[in-house]
């Protein structure tokens with residue numbers, strides 16, 4: 001399910017207050033597209049490197065409009081969604 005307009009507004013406000021000067025580390029651009037769907041990071045078990053497909057973090061993805069470099073923010077820390 002994509003983020004609703006209220007969640008997208010929260011993402012914009014969070015980024016403006018926490019990263020007001022957000023430049024792309026690849027091309028230096030500063031125009032970003034907020035992806036409408038949350039991404040998900042899988043966890044890796046530290047003991048053997050296996051991927052735990054049952055655990056992870058919801059992530060808000062931003063793509064640089066110039067070079068398509070993607071960056072991710074933890075959606076729980078941003079307050080977009082709670083822990084489940």
Ligand SMILES: [Zn+2]
Pocket residue numbers: 024025026027028029064065066067068069
């Ligand atoms: Zn870029």
